[in-house]
Amino acid sequence: MGSITRKKTLAVLALSAMIGLLLLPVVAAIPALASGGEAPAAGGPPPDAAKKDGAESEKKVEKARDVYYKTEGIVSGAPAPKTTDGPKDYPRYNFESRVLLWFANQQHLYYGSFVLAVPIFCMVIEFMGVVSKDKAMAKKYDQLAYDFIKISLTAYSLTAILGGILIFTFLTLYPAFFGYLSSIFRPVMHIYALTFVAESGTLYIYYYGWDKMKEGLLKWLHLSMSVILNVIGTVLMFLANSWIGFMMSPAGVDEQGRYLGNIWHVIHTALWNPLNLHRILGNMAFGGGVVAAYAAYRFLSAKNDEERAHYDWMGYIAMSLGVAFLIPLPFAGYWLMREVYAYRQQMGITLMGGLLAWLFIIQATMIGILFLSTNYYLWQALGRMRGGERFQRYIKYFVFILVCGFLVFITPHTMVMTPAELKAMGGQQHPVLGNYGVMSAKNGGINVIITTTVLSFIWYQRGNRMPAVSWAKFGNIFMGVFFFFAYVNIIWLAIYGYFIPANVRVGLSVPQVATTLSTLFFMTALNLSMLKGAKQIGPIEWGKISVRSQYALIMLATAFTWMMGLMGYIRSSVRLFWHVNEIMRDNSPWAYTHTVGFAANMISANVLFFWISIMFVFWLGTLGAKKAPVEVKSPVPGRAPEPAVGH
Amino acid sequence: MTSLKLVEGFMPMQMLFELALCVALFALTSHLLSKSGKAMPRFWQGILFWVFIVSYLKWRVYPPIPFSVRAMYGFVSLIAVFMWVSSNEEDWKKFKQPIMNVLDANTGFHKALRTMFLIAIPIILWGFSYNSFLPNLDEPVELRTVHPAPPASTKVHGKTFVLQTSQNPFRVNPEGKYDQEYTNARIVEQSMGRLMKGDANPWDEKAEGYLKYVREGGEIFFQNCHFCHGDNLNGRGLHAFAFNPIPANFTDPGTIAQLQETFIFWRVSKGGIGLPNEGFPWASVMPPWEQHLTTDEIWKVVLFEYWHTGYYPRTWD
Numbered sequence: 001m002g003s004i005t006r007k008k009t010l011a012v013l014a015l016s017a018m019i020g021l022l023l024l025p026v027v028a029a030i031p032a033l034a035s036g037g038e039a040p041a042a043g044g045p046p047p048d049a050a051k052k053d054g055a056e057s058e059k060k061v062e063k064a065r066d067v068y069y070k071t072e073g074i075v076s077g078a079p080a081p082k083t084t085d086g087p088k089d090y091p092r093y094n095f096e097s098r099v100l101l102w103f104a105n106q107q108h109l110y111y112g113s114f115v116l117a118v119p120i121f122c123m124v125i126e127f128m129g130v131v132s133k134d135k136a137m138a139k140k141y142d143q144l145a146y147d148f149i150k151i152s153l154t155a156y157s158l159t160a161i162l163g164g165i166l167i168f169t170f171l172t173l174y175p176a177f178f179g180y181l182s183s184i185f186r187p188v189m190h191i192y193a194l195t196f197v198a199e200s201g202t203l204y205i206y207y208y209g210w211d212k213m214k215e216g217l218l219k220w221l222h223l224s225m226s227v228i229l230n231v232i233g234t235v236l237m238f239l240a241n242s243w244i245g246f247m248m249s250p251a252g253v254d255e256q257g258r259y260l261g262n263i264w265h266v267i268h269t270a271l272w273n274p275l276n277l278h279r280i281l282g283n284m285a286f287g288g289g290v291v292a293a294y295a296a297y298r299f300l301s302a303k304n305d306e307e308r309a310h311y312d313w314m315g316y317i318a319m320s321l322g323v324a325f326l327i328p329l330p331f332a333g334y335w336l337m338r339e340v341y342a343y344r345q346q347m348g349i350t351l352m353g354g355l356l357a358w359l360f361i362i363q364a365t366m367i368g369i370l371f372l373s374t375n376y377y378l379w380q381a382l383g384r385m386r387g388g389e390r391f392q393r394y395i396k397y398f399v400f401i402l403v404c405g406f407l408v409f410i411t412p413h414t415m416v417m418t419p420a421e422l423k424a425m426g427g428q429q430h431p432v433l434g435n436y437g438v439m440s441a442k443n444g445g446i447n448v449i450i451t452t453t454v455l456s457f458i459w460y461q462r463g464n465r466m467p468a469v470s471w472a473k474f475g476n477i478f479m480g481v482f483f484f485f486a487y488v489n490i491i492w493l494a495i496y497g498y499f500i501p502a503n504v505r506v507g508l509s510v511p512q513v514a515t516t517l518s519t520l521f522f523m524t525a526l527n528l529s530m531l532k533g534a535k536q537i538g539p540i541e542w543g544k545i546s547v548r549s550q551y552a553l554i555m556l557a558t559a560f561t562w563m564m565g566l567m568g569y570i571r572s573s574v575r576l577f578w579h580v581n582e583i584m585r586d587n588s589p590w591a592y593t594h595t596v597g598f599a600a601n602m603i604s605a606n607v608l609f610f611w612i613s614i615m616f617v618f619w620l621g622t623l624g625a626k627k628a629p630v631e632v633k634s635p636v637p638g639r640a641p642e643p644a645v646g647h
Numbered sequence: 648m649t650s651l652k653l654v655e656g657f658m659p660m661q662m663l664f665e666l667a668l669c670v671a672l673f674a675l676t677s678h679l680l681s682k683s684g685k686a687m688p689r690f691w692q693g694i695l696f697w698v699f700i701v702s703y704l705k706w707r708v709y710p711p712i713p714f715s716v717r718a719m720y721g722f723v724s725l726i727a728v729f730m731w732v733s734s735n736e737e738d739w740k741k742f743k744q745p746i747m748n749v750l751d752a753n754t755g756f757h758k759a760l761r762t763m764f765l766i767a768i769p770i771i772l773w774g775f776s777y778n779s780f781l782p783n784l785d786e787p788v789e790l791r792t793v794h795p796a797p798p799a800s801t802k803v804h805g806k807t808f809v810l811q812t813s814q815n816p817f818r819v820n821p822e823g824k825y826d827q828e829y830t831n832a833r834i835v836e837q838s839m840g841r842l843m844k845g846d847a848n849p850w851d852e853k854a855e856g857y858l859k860y861v862r863e864g865g866e867i868f869f870q871n872c873h874f875c876h877g878d879n880l881n882g883r884g885l886h887a888f889a890f891n892p893i894p895a896n897f898t899d900p901g902t903i904a905q906l907q908e909t910f911i912f913w914r915v916s917k918g919g920i921g922l923p924n925e926g927f928p929w930a931s932v933m934p935p936w937e938q939h940l941t942t943d944e945i946w947k948v949v950l951f952e953y954w955h956t957g958y959y960p961r962t963w964d
Contacts, residue, residue, distance in 0.1 A: 345811050345907065350796040353905065355925040357792070368723075372730065379734050395734040400670050403727040404663055407720055413901050414793045417713035419786040419891050425710045427882050428793060428892055429899035432708055433716060435659040438901050495660065498900055499837060501827075501959035548733055593925075 066260055067583070068251030068270060073260025077183060080257025080584035081176045089176040090588045097173040098590040099602065104162065104169045106565055106606045107613075110286075111159040112240075113279075113564070114614075116233045117287025118152035119203070121145075121321055123226040130223055142214070144314060148291060149207050154617045156203060160196075174588075177579045181243060184253065187263045188239060195236045202229045237283075238276050245272035248575060249343050250583050257583040270343040274336035281329045282567075286560045288322020293557030294618055296550035299543075308543035315553050316381065322556070323374050327453070327520060330367065330446055331513050338506065340574075344581075351574050353413070358596050359570050361412045364442070366563040368406040371449045373556040375402060378453075378460045380549035385464035386538025402452050408445035413437030435498070443509050444494025447516045451486055454520045458527045465534035475530045479523055486519045561610060565603040573599075662708060669699070689741040693732045700724040715788075794906065795926040803916045803937050803945070810909040815946050815960075817860035818908075827962060830857050830950075837957040841898075849954070857950075864951030867944050871936070880955055890932055897956050904958035911949045911960075915940075 062075040083089035090097065122145045129141030170178040182189055206225050213222035245267075250257075252265030259266070295315035302308040341348035352360055379395050382388030411433050422428065435441055458479075467475065493512050497505045575581050577591040585591075594602070673696060680686050687695075701721050704712055712720075732742040749760050800809045820826035833847035848854065849862035869878070875894040877884040882896030897903050903911055913921075919931030936945060953960055 346796040346799060349794060350925070353794040354792050354796045357794075372726070376730055376734075379730075383735055389735065392735045392738075396674065396731045397670075399727050399731045399734075400667070403723060404666070407723055410719065410723070411716065415713045416715040416788055418788055421711070421713040422892055423888070425713065426893070427896045427899070429896055429901050430710065430712065430716075431899075432658040432662055433712060434899055434901055438905065440900075441659070501831060502905070502961035546736060546739075548739075 064254035064256075064258060064260060066251060066262075066265060067253060067255055068249065069265050071260075071262075071265075073252075073254075073262055073265075075254065075258045076261040077253075077259030080180050080253075080580060083176050083585070083587045085587050085589055090174065092173060096590055097588065101166075101169050101173060102569075102602060103606060103609075104166045106568060107610060108159065108162040108166045109568060110561065110564070110606075110610045111155055111162055112237075113283040113286050114290055115152050115156045115159050116237055117283040118148050118155075118291065119206075119226060119229045119233060120284060121287060121291065121318070122149045123223070123230055124321065125317065126223050126226060130219060140313075144317060146210055147314065149203075149210075151291065151294060151618065151621055153203070153207055154620050155614070156200070158613070158617065160200075174579075177584065177586075180257070180580075180584060181246075184246065184257075184259050184266055185243065185263075188242075188267070192236070192239045195232055195239065199229065199232045199236055202232060234280065237279060238272075239267075241275045241279060242267040242269070242272055244571070245269040245275055247578075247580050248347075248571070250580050253583060255583075257580065271336065271339055274332070274339045278329070278332045278336050281325045281332050282564065284325035285322045285329055286564055288318050288320075288325065289553075289557035289560035290614065291318035292322060292553045294318075296553040296557075297615075297618065299550050300547060302543075305543050310542075312384070312543045312545050315550065319374070319377060319553060319556065322560075323453075326370060326374070327450055328517075330450070331517075334509060334513075347574055347581075350576070351570065355576075355593060356570050356574060357413065359566060359599070361410060362596075362600070363563060363566055363570070364410045366559050366566065367446070368409055368449065369559045370556060370563070371453055372402060372406065373552045373559065375453055375456045377549050377552040377556070378456045380546050380552065381460055382463050384542065384545040385540045387465070388463040391459045391463070398452055398456060402449055405445040405448035405452070408436045408441050409449065411436035411441075438498075440494050440497030440505055440508070443497070443512055444490055447490040447494075447512050448487065450516050451483070451490065451519050454516075454523060455483060458523060461524075461527055461531065464537045464540060465531050466537060467530040468533055468535045469530055472530060475526060479526060482523060483519060486515045489515045558607065558611070561607045562603060565606050566599075569599055569603060665707075666700075666703070669703075673699075688745065689732055689738055690745045693728045693742060697721075697724055697728045792925050794910075795923050797910050797913050798923065801913045801916065803912075804942050806942065808909065808912065810907065810913060813909045813912070815908045815912075815950055816943070817857065817864075817946055817950050819857055819860075821856050823856070827959075831959050833857060834954045834959070835957040841955070841957050860947050861951050861954045864944075864947035864949070865955070867940065867948050868951050871939070872948065875933075880952060892930055894933070897952050897958075900958075903952060903956065903960070906961055908949055908953070908960040911952065912945055915945050915948060 063072050064075050065072055081089070093100075125141050125145040125148065129138045129145065132138040132141060185192075202225060206222070206229055209222060209225075213219060246252075246269055249270040251269040252262055252267075253259055292315045295311045295318055299308055299311035299315060302311060337348065337352065340351065350356055375398065379392070379398075382391055413434075414428065414437075415430065415433075417425070429437075436445075469475070490512050493508050497508050500508075573593055575586075576593065577586050578584065579586045673692075677687065677692060701717070701724070704717050704720055731738075733739040748754075748757050749764065797810050799811070800807050802808075814825050816825075818825055818827065818830045820829040833844065835841045835843050847858060849858040849865065851858070854862060868876075873880075873884055874886050875884040875890070876882055876897065877887060877894075880897040881899075882894045884894065887893045895902050914933075916935065916937040918933040918935035920935055922931060940948070
């Protein structure tokens with residue numbers, strides 16, 4: 001017994017030392033970060049040159065004003081290069097360089113998002129397993145978390161490879177731009193690289209240590225390692241976000257693009273935080289979608305009921321996690337757009353009212369598809385539990401409410417029409433539908449959709465259960481009234497928005513969102529407390545769900561992927577002909593905005609490539625599992641069906 | 648249907664309420680029919696409901712909805728019908744049954760139907776192909792950007808105006824200070840029509856300050872702008888239909904109500920010719936009014952347009 005404790009202690013110490021070593025570079029770099037790092041001098045004079053004589057050095061201390069923070073700083077870098085179209089600044093193959101970079105970037109982002117999201121799921125699911133009192137369920141959760149991380153491991157190396165390809169593409173095709181960007185971010189470039197090393201190391205220990213650390217204190221340690229893994233992953237993403245934030249809304253440099261010595265200003269640009277939040281939520285929703293699609297694929301190709309049961313359950317968990325993060329995503333997007341407008345009105349109008357407005361209609365359509373698919377899945381899932389049928393006859397009304405919200409949400413402000421139709425309509429704006437084309441109505445539309453999704457979820461929770469608490473009747477009435485007034489409030493505010501100034505109208509989104517979120521949090525919580533000790537009508541028969549539901553999951557994942565590609569394109573192309581907005585101009589022949597059709601085709605090609613490659617990753621996972629020695633498992637009495645192992 | 652008018656000001660919600668009412672009626676009818684043992688097959692329920700939605704959009708809503716939007720609505724409705732009829736296994740089986748029967752049932756009727764489809768489908772495809780080869784004399788569809796992004800600043804009569812920060816110099820309170828709140832309280836009211844407030848009549852001889860400037864803006868508007876933009880500012884002036892597209896309708900919530908005053912100032916000053924690249928294909932004949940009006944006159948016209956339509960200019964605070 002004593003030797004076991006000693007072994008455990010040693011393991012804990014060894015692990016702590018290892019994590020400490022992994023994090024050491026990051027910790028060591030913090031003082032440099034705090035002091036602003038060394039002056040990044042892209043082509044600037046070497047530091048000792050300035051020491052030649054006092055008078056000369058006095059002259060060299062030049063101050064300039066930060067373009068965003070308006071503070072004064074010592075010029076510590078060269079101005080942004082003024083590029084010209086030619087092999088020096090824009091070397092190329094006989095192909096559009098921008099498209100190549102787009103492809104490399106998008107693929108790296110898809111995989112990056114996936115491998116950043118999956119460890120967060122693992123952390124949540126592993127935690128659920130650890131705290132679960134039901135041993136069989138605990139094991140199921142643990143196995144599921146392991147399955148998740150297993151999928152992400154192959155994807156992780158692909159992410160690194162794609163990251164390498166991306167850097168080579170930058171260096172080969174956009175050397176001047178990449179040189180400038182890396183000179184600005186020089187103080188944190190190595191932190192980024194080292195964070196990557198820390199992430200990889202932690203991930204490998206986390207994965208390979210799974211079996212060794214499956215009980216007691218070691219399990220908690222293993223779980224806490226997932227927290228560290230996610231903290232590192234998040235820092236990694238925030239750093240990557242600071243580059244795109246800088247490109248869109250530069251700060252920390254003067255008008256010529258010269259670095260002013262404060263790296264925090266360069267990182268903490270106007271759009272950095274909204275981008276961070278939006279990306280975390282987006283990654284989670286996307287990761288959930290991909291894992292759900294994986295489960296759906298395995299469900300559809302399952303050979304027996306046991307496998308079907310496991311993958312049905314896995315798909316449900318992944319979908320639930322994805323949707324949990326999808327729900328706040330539109331609100332994070334709203335905040336981002338608000339900050340974009342606050343930063344540059346021009347940028348906001350280009351996005352939502354001007355050149356790129358059509359892409360936002362496509363985006364709205366995709367968001368609608370996501371929510372419709374989610375609802376459809378939940379309704380189908382009612383079919384796998386006895387008692388669920390009592391809700392099914394009301395589904396048609398849900399469909400109607402959802403579709404009304406959806407139609408309002410996707411109605412374009414500027415309609416596509418022939419000149420003859422325009423004359424028949426009597427102007428560019430339709431007097432009835434034109435009202436759906438503005439933000440006030442659209443906010444109402446999306447909030448109605450989300451509230452209905454919450455309602456569908458509450459029904460799903462109740463599928464095979466009847467509340468047995470003494471106050472069940474009162475609870476139901478309260479819930480009904482709450483939802484009724486939530487709808488009334490959302491719709492009323494959408495209408496009221498037409499009669500008030502724009503700045504007040506923008507503020508109206510707050511009570512609308514608050515209404516939606518309160519239905520989500522309060523009503524779900526109320527429902528759960530009503531279901532404590534509920535009367536079971538029948539069991540959940542995992543695996544007995546329609547195949548249509550699995551296609552809905554695949555649809556959900558594809559829509560996520562497509563939308564991510566679309567939004568990335570919109571965010572990037574809003575800079576128009578700037579590499580770094582208003583600082584470094586894009587003088588390549590490709591500084592124009594693609595047509596909507598071309599962009600849509602390009603996004604579809606990226607989506608297709610991602611799905612083909614990730615199918616390969618999934619297949620690799622299956623291959624590895626087949627070769628693994630068969631583990632003999634002792635059956636647990638009365639347990640739920642053992643999830644089929646076979647990745 | 649003509650006797651049941653869509654009421655101006657209530658049209659968007661009226662349309663949704665009408666549709667909701669129809670859904671309730673359909674549900675009730677279906678319920679009563681099935682209670683009396685004459686339930687309509689799910690297949691025909693789905694098809695008929697979709698046909699109803701498409702017809703409603705085509706014939707009920709006036710002015711006519713452009714085909715692109717109707718196609719979008721129609722497609723979404725089709726998805727909605729699919730979601731409804733396949734929401735549970737039993738319904739889905741019922742819905743599929745007639746289709747499966749056409750495909751493989753061995754009755755005389757179904758055999759005849761199969762033969763009919765075999766003949767009809769190629770003919771329909773041929774019809775589509777034939778139509779697509781016919782020469783089309785319609786003007787091409789233009790995906791116009793109605794609100795192109797404005798420049799950061801604009802130069803009018805030698806003075807540079809930063810669009811993000813400039814203010815209308817005539818939007819002032821009695822003390823002569825820029826005051827949104829004061830002026831917003833004096834614009835016309837939007838309810839059933841647009842009604843002027845009793846104590847805010849720009850044509851009152853005693854009107855001073857903001858209201859006086861509105862009157863002056865109105866005079867300039869009626870001397871120069873109303874021929875195209877109309878005396879109700881709804882884009883239907885005397886000459887409106889000579890142009891394609893017709894002039895902007897300021898009473899629509901999607902035009903000036905969405906924009907900053909400085910945006911309108913920029914558009915009026917520079918006209919169609921001053922539209923940026925993304926405004927392609929520059930289908931606007933509006934003259935650059937800076938060649939005909941002073942800066943003050945342009946600001947006053949903008950002031951009048953907001954007053955008359957009852958909209959507040961967009962602000963960013």
